Amino acid sequence: MSDARTSSISDVLESAARHNHPLDPSADNTMVLNMGPQHPSTHGVLRMLLEIDGETVVSATPDIGYLHTGIEKTCEAKFYQQVVPMTDRIDYLSPMSNNLCYCLAVEKLLELEIPERAQYLRVVLNELTRIQSHLVWLGTHAMDIGALTVFLYCFREREKILRIFENVAGQRMMTSYFRIGGLALEPPRDFYAQVKEFLDQMPEKIAEYENLLTGNPIWMNRLKGVGTLSAEDAIALGVTGPPLRASGVDWDLRRDMPYSSYEKFEFEVPTSTVGDVWARYTIRMVEMYESVKIARQALEGIPEGRITADAPKIILPEREKMKTEMEALIHHFKIVTEGFAVPAGEVYQAIESPRGEMGYYVVSDGTAKPYRVHMRNPSFATLQAVETMCKGRLLADVVAVIGSIDIVLGEIDR
Amino acid sequence: MTLPALDESAVKETVWAADPALLALEKELPDAVTAAKLDRGEMTLTIGREHLIAVAKLLQKNHYNFLEDVTGVDWYPSEPRFQVSYHILSHSLKRRLRLAVRLTSIDPTVETMTTVWPSANFYEREVFDLFGVNFAGHPNMRRIMLPDEWEGHPLRKDYPVEGYR
Numbered sequence: 001m002s003d004a005r006t007s008s009i010s011d012v013l014e015s016a017a018r019h020n021h022p023l024d025p026s027a028d029n030t031m032v033l034n035m036g037p038q039h040p041s042t043h044g045v046l047r048m049l050l051e052i053d054g055e056t057v058v059s060a061t062p063d064i065g066y067l068h069t070g071i072e073k074t075c076e077a078k079f080y081q082q083v084v085p086m087t088d089r090i091d092y093l094s095p096m097s098n099n100l101c102y103c104l105a106v107e108k109l110l111e112l113e114i115p116e117r118a119q120y121l122r123v124v125l126n127e128l129t130r131i132q133s134h135l136v137w138l139g140t141h142a143m144d145i146g147a148l149t150v151f152l153y154c155f156r157e158r159e160k161i162l163r164i165f166e167n168v169a170g171q172r173m174m175t176s177y178f179r180i181g182g183l184a185l186e187p188p189r190d191f192y193a194q195v196k197e198f199l200d201q202m203p204e205k206i207a208e209y210e211n212l213l214t215g216n217p218i219w220m221n222r223l224k225g226v227g228t229l230s231a232e233d234a235i236a237l238g239v240t241g242p243p244l245r246a247s248g249v250d251w252d253l254r255r256d257m258p259y260s261s262y263e264k265f266e267f268e269v270p271t272s273t274v275g276d277v278w279a280r281y282t283i284r285m286v287e288m289y290e291s292v293k294i295a296r297q298a299l300e301g302i303p304e305g306r307i308t309a310d311a312p313k314i315i316l317p318e319r320e321k322m323k324t325e326m327e328a329l330i331h332h333f334k335i336v337t338e339g340f341a342v343p344a345g346e347v348y349q350a351i352e353s354p355r356g357e358m359g360y361y362v363v364s365d366g367t368a369k370p371y372r373v374h375m376r377n378p379s380f381a382t383l384q385a386v387e388t389m390c391k392g393r394l395l396a397d398v399v400a401v402i403g404s405i406d407i408v409l410g411e412i413d414r
Numbered sequence: 415m416t417l418p419a420l421d422e423s424a425v426k427e428t429v430w431a432a433d434p435a436l437l438a439l440e441k442e443l444p445d446a447v448t449a450a451k452l453d454r455g456e457m458t459l460t461i462g463r464e465h466l467i468a469v470a471k472l473l474q475k476n477h478y479n480f481l482e483d484v485t486g487v488d489w490y491p492s493e494p495r496f497q498v499s500y501h502i503l504s505h506s507l508k509r510r511l512r513l514a515v516r517l518t519s520i521d522p523t524v525e526t527m528t529t530v531w532p533s534a535n536f537y538e539r540e541v542f543d544l545f546g547v548n549f550a551g552h553p554n555m556r557r558i559m560l561p562d563e564w565e566g567h568p569l570r571k572d573y574p575v576e577g578y579r
Contacts, residue, residue, distance in 0.1 A: 065559040072544075073568050077575045108454055235480055238533025249505065256508050345453050348501050348512065350482070361499065363487055372569075376483040376501070384536050413559060 013049075030058055033395070037066050041144040041399045044409030048386075048398065055394050060387045067413035075373035079339030080106055081180055083373060088174040090375060091411040093136055096122075096129040096165075097353040099178035102373075104259055105349035105360040106180045109342050110314065117305040118182040119261040120298045124195060125168070125177070126260075126351075127295035131202065132161040133354035133406075134284050134291075138209060141281070141403035145222050150212055157205050160198050167191060181315040182308030195299055202292045210285060223278040227389035227401035230275060237388065238381035241356025242287065243405055245271045246279035253352040254294075260351075265297045277404040284406075314340050339368030348376075355379055355406050377411040429509065430457055435476035443468055458512040463524045466515055470500070470530045478504045478511060484527065484537035486545040490571040495519040496547055500527065517547060526552040544569040 013032060030053045037045040045066035051058040071090060075083045087102045088095035100122055107114060139154035162172040168187050169177035177184050213219045229239065234247040244251060252269040254262045270286035272279035308315045316335055317328035334340075344366040350359040356378030363372040382405045389401045430436060430452060439447060439459075446465035451458045461469050482501040489495055494516040503510045515524055526549040527534035538549040539558040546567035549555060557564060566573050 065557075065561075068559040070568055073573075073575060111454065236532050238481060238531070238537075251505050256505075346458070346487075346499075346512075347454055347456060348483070348510070350510075357482065359483055359501070361483065361485055361501070372487045374483075374485040376485075380536060381533055384533060 029053070035398070037063075042402060042409075043140060043407055046383075046402070046407065046409055046412075048402075050390075050395065050398065052395055055396075057390045057393055057395060057398060060390045060398065062383050062386060064383070064409070064412050067409050069414065071414045072373055072375070075370055077369065079368050080342060080370060081335070081339065083370065084178065084180070085174065085176040087375075088176050089410065090377070090414055091353070091355075091358075091408050092173060093133040093408055094129045094354050095173060095175045096125045096177065097351060097358060098375075099176065100126055100260065101349055101351045101353070101358050101360045102362075103178045103180050104351065105347050105362045106342065106370075107309075108347045108349055109345055109362060109364050110180070110311075111343075112181055112309045112311060112314070114182060114260075114309055115306045116261065116303050118307045118309075120302045121183060121187065121307065122178065122260050123262065123265070123298040124295050124302075125165075127291040127298070128161050128164060128195070128198075130291045130354045131288055131295075132158045134288050135161075137284065137354075137403075137406040141400075141406075142213060142219075144399050144403045145219060147213065147216070147219060150209060153205070153209060153212070157202065164191070164194055164198065167194060179308065179315065181311055182306070186307055192299065192302075195295070199292050199296050199299070203289060206285060206288050206292075213281075220278070222396075222400055223281055223404075224276060226277045226393065226397045227404060228274070228276045229385055229389050231273075233385065233388055234275070237385040239356070239385050240378050240381065241352065241354070242280055242283045243382055243385070244356065245269065246283050247275035248273040253350055253357060257350070259349070261298075262294075264301070265294045267294050277400050280404045341366060341368050342370075350376070353378060355408065355411075356382065358411075375411070375414060377414070379405070379407040379409075380412045383407060383412060428452070429507075433507070433509075435473045435478050435504075435511065438472055438476045439469065442472060456510075456512060458514055460514045460516065463515045463517060466513070467525050467527070467530060469513065470502075470527060473502055473511065473513075474530055477506050478502045480505060481527065481531035481533050481537075482510065484534055484541060486541045486547055486569065488545060488569065488571045490519075493518055496522050496545060498524055498541060498547060522546065523548040523550055525550050528552060543567070546570065 030051050033050045033052055035050055036042040036047040047063040049061040049063060071086055075086060084099060087098035090098050135154040135158045139151035142150035165175050166172045168191060169175040229247050231248045234244050234249060248271060250271045255269055267290045270283045272283060312331050317332050321328040322332050342364040344364050346363040348359055348361045350357050358378055359376035361374040362370055365371040386401060390398050443465060446461055446469050447459050448462055449460040480503040482503050484500050487497040489497060496517040498515045500513040501510055517524060526538060538552055541547050542549060542555055543557040543559050544567055
């Protein structure tokens with residue numbers, strides 16, 4: 001088991017100097033290699049300090065914070081509804097998951113009932129988010145390993161999902177489509193046909209990616225047996241999501257602690273006991289099939305009804321009503337200028353984001369602004385396991401390992 | 415001492431009445447929990463800081479196997495000023511517990527959780543960086559988000575949103 005000691009940068013440099021001292025006969029000549037922050041395979045601005053002995057990694061120290069923007073502090077100065085657009089910007093590959101998690105947390109504080117129609121639409125959009133996030137992961141991961149073609153295939157399908165998002169929310173990436181209490185708008189009429197067409201095509205396309213990669217000997221050699229993580233280490237180091245399931249822990253929040261009607265859908269949770277980069281690859285591939293399954297069930301089962309909860313003091317009134325009803329106008333004015341008070345208390349809401357467990361800890365002091373918003377992001381915790389996975393392996397495997405844990409630096413640094 | 419909230423009938427009807435970890439806590443560390451609150455389906459145990467590690471070890475033995483998150487809340491200007499919240503998940507029971515430790519502004523120090531769950535390493539560094547809470551015995555108690563030479567701890571309530579001018 002790893003002792004989880006992540007030494008600081010000056011420690012690493014100091015020890016490297018000692019290891020290379022010309023007068024010390026016991027010096028083993030290790031070398032410190034600075035990887036990042038502007039390295040294409042670190043998926044953003046991750047800096048890794050690698051101490052290497054020849055080609056073998058002795059220690060790997062992540063250095064983060066390059067994207068720190070103080071989102072948690074900024075949230076404290078905003079009304080509850082104004083925080084939603086900020087949640088998109090934490091993880092730019094899964095904006096809908098962040099929207100959902102924050103909204104669920106505040107809805108729990110408010111004890112709001114969300115209509116089933118809105119819950120189902122949220123599930124459809126969240127599963128599409130998972131597919132598009134996995135597509136970016138697959139494309140970039142394959143590109144890191146040297147399979148450039150897959151990237152183009154993945155982005156072809158991702159573009160279709162982004163078109164769906166644009167159609168629904170008016171935005172391709174920073175959607176901000178969810179609202180506390182429901183959704184911003186009724187989805188456009190062609191939404192159903194558009195999503196259905198995509199879901200019909202998708203399984204074939206996933207098979208196409210698998211065809212490109214799964215049997216490829218270079219791909220297999222680079223992935224199999226690399227970056228192994230045991231179930232005990234995964235739990236001890238806070239790893240969640242696909243890497244946890246690849247290490248043999250059968251845990252998926254969608255199934256085990258369901259939210260937003262997930263208990264109504266049938267799906268499999270893939271697991272593996274191998275725990276290497278290959279296992280993480282296969283698990284995410286199966287997850288994409290399962291996401292298509294869930295999204296289809298949710299899309300076909302969307303009930304009629306409202307898309308927002310019946311709470312006029314929390315949800316903005318319809319535009320038309322504002323022009324004819326005095327009350328609606330007053331509510332609109334009040335919500336926009338004063339926000340709405342949320343009863344005091346603290347909640348922690350977790351969902352299964354594409355990368356693992358995403359949790360929002362929201363503390364209210366009874367006013368219209370959150371007293372504290374904290375995001376528990378999956379990549380932040382998973383990054384701690386990189387050293388355990390890389391130690392004793394070759395330098396080139398570091399790239400495969402970082403690709404396999406699918407990190408997004410925006411959510412690590414916040 | 416018994417856990418205050420467990421006496422309430424509202425709790426007795428829920429899953430928490432038979433929770434193995436809570437029962438073990440009541441039996442083995444009766445003095446550790448100073449308050450228990452069941453709010454919106456979430457259980458919060460307020461722990462005296464000297465008991466934190468003993469409680470965590472006991473929870474770990476009783477099905478609560480996964481540390482999800484460590485974070486802080488600044489209740490400035492009231493005292494004790496800082497709250498450190500630990501979210502601990504049980505994979506087998508499918509529920510989570512929140513441990514809360516309150517720390518005074520004069521001595522905001524609590525023992526590190528890394529000896530029980532190594533994953534606390536980054537979380538505690540983050541709390542140290544942004545709140546200035548010290549974790550005694552932490553293997554690498556340094557800033558994680560901000561540069562080493564940064565002054566102040568931004569998530570404290572007396573730190574202005576736009577920084578000191």
